[in-house]
Amino acid sequence: MKAISRVEGRAYPVGLKNIDTDVIIPAVWLKTISRVGLGKGAFESLRAVPGNVFDDPEYAGAPILIAGDNFGCGSSREHAAWAMADMGISAVIAPSFSDIFSGNAFKNGLLAIVLPQAAIDRLMEVARTDDIHIDLETQTVTTPFQDRFEFEIDPFRKHCLINGVDEIGLTLKSSDAISAYEAKLSADRPWLAPNQV
Amino acid sequence: MSTPQTLYEKIWNAHVVEQRDDGTCLIFIDRHLVHEVTSPQAFEGLRAAGRRVRRPDLTLAVPDHNLPTTARLDQNGQPIPIADPESAQQLEALERNAPEFGIDYINASDAKQGIVHVVGPEQGFSLPGTTIVCGDSHTACHGGLGALAFGIGTSEVEHVLATQTLQLTRSKSMEVRVEGELLPGVSAKDVVLHITGVLGAAGGSGHVIEYTGSVIRALSVEGRLTISNMAIEHGARAGLVAPDDTTFAYIKGRPMAPAGADWDAAVAYWRTLATDAGATYDKVVSIDAADIAPSVTWGTSPEDVLPITGIVPEPSAFADPSKQEAARKSLDYMGLTPGTRMTDIEVQNIFIGSCTNSRIEDLRAAAEILKGRKKAANVKWAIVVPGSGLVKQQAEDEGLDRIFTGAGFEWREPGCSACLGMNPDKVPAGERCASTSNRNFVGRQGPGARTHLVSPAMAAAAAVTGRLTDVRELAS
The missing domain is CATH 3.30.499.10 (Aconitase, domain 3)
Structure with a gap:
């Protein structure tokens, strides 16, 4: 994972609640065997609407997206996080995220920042004209107008994001503990080994 | 202790x-x-x-x-x-x-x-x-x-x-307790659609839900799988139903399951898993089975659930302003006018399948309605996609395939099919589908496709009349 500690720039003011993974990246784009190139399919149905924020030159290349409740609900497709990263988005700010999307975003160094609806409303307003700044180290979102919103993040996730930790590499350091667990499991519940088809 | x-x-x-x-x-x-x-x-x-x-x-x-x-x-x-x-x-x-x-x-x-x-x-x-x-x-x-x-x-x-x-990290726990007795025409799918309507699409976020109560206990394993399948549609990390004798009878003898002495050891362990008396959940939601009708979705979120006897809602009727906006967008996409009776909505496509509703009991429930009937003339495309080759074989052994084909359905090979618009099975843009799948998202069944989530029996009923239909009108 690439390290990330700050994001600043314009934000797409999307605001809608329940933006699902089929809206972020429709299934027809999932036939790829690569993690890159999905940006062109991102938010296809929203982009089909004239005057949408994604095709507004005002927001071209914005690294932040602001959304409503339950962002990323639906499918487990990590393609949603890949597609957003591919279109240059580094952070999403919303009142809540689906559990799976939030995990997928984290694995790809895409910040999923939870702020209350009142803060979202204010940021939606600022986003129309000005930049937004996110600092992971101090866990704050700020604007040029002295707005300052603090957010919570799991300390382990914060550490991994700031240091760009390879999580599999980290877990593999626990190989002995996993082996010990497996040995105990085969002793306690030997019937768990599946019969092969 | x-x-x-x-x-x-x-x-x-x-x-x-x-x-x-x-x-x-x-x-x-x-x-x-x-x-x-x-x-x-x-x-x-x-x-x-x-x-x-x-x-x-x-x-x-x-x-x-x-x-x-x-x-x-x-x-x-x-x-x-x-x-x-x-x-x-x-x-x-x-x-x-x-x-x-x-x-x-x-x-x-x-x-x-x-x-x-x-x-x-x-x-x-x-x-x-x-x-x-x-x-x-x-x-x-x-x-x-x-x-x-x-x-x-x-x-x-x-x-x-x-x-x-x-x-x-450990999720919070929630109990969704469904007590009472299901009304005629109400299936496991209606129960889970109803739960999703009550909790909302994000209601289970951060939680693992255990479904309990007399309704859940009385369900077959197939029905329990249908319910837990859609835990994610109310935002839960996972769904659980405590294993019991119904579960053990379902698993016994399956190819990869424990057998012989291993089986006895496994069952002994599984019996220890049920939630202990006195254990507490972070949240408890109680649902009365009498409140659950044959259900259908009207919008583009699985939380947009109504009894089939309901009418398309007015967006301004929602308290939450962001839901009002979402409802307006949903109705626009769905091509629906507030006040329309759900049973007046015509459908051109019927999909019976998906990981939610493609097991043998689902096919039996749909076939029961279709027996001796034909799909309506305005239904252009009706398909049944068994969940596996073995389900397909069993259905054929029971003669269900002939009921489906006799009613004008196509009898297909197993797969995810029209649940997600990824393979050739898609619903054409602007057309409606009464679908036994799990998501009515924008574009889910194909670009511009309009999905109404229903149970297998309700999908069959819609096929017969060519519009969303209260299955109780057709049940024998």
């Missing part, structure tokens, strides 16, 4: 390999199901890092999402090539990756092939008390057997392949 524990706590605690100071746990994964869409990048990651699959014996691969549901073999028994080059490439990748990493692979023309969430329980691969993951959000399905089962992204698929574990 030890502290009373919930089913979720018991399964979680039995799978902790390591716990860090911040509460994050390394959780052992007992079963990993793999399909072609969310795995290629994970295998590529393993190759790039020179890593192997730690426990291929706990991993099972089966293609489902991309497969066309038309004939798989030609007259000479040779596989028919997949026309779409990207789908073909993704399917070939799984067919190549599975043996390369030593994983059992069920191929597209094997009778055991089907949707991963149908195959797992059917083969006895999915068991109570286990942790089960798959790169697919409907993995929650297996919770119907009392397994802690949840969907994961591709990075986590790679993590499980490499380590057989996941770094997780």
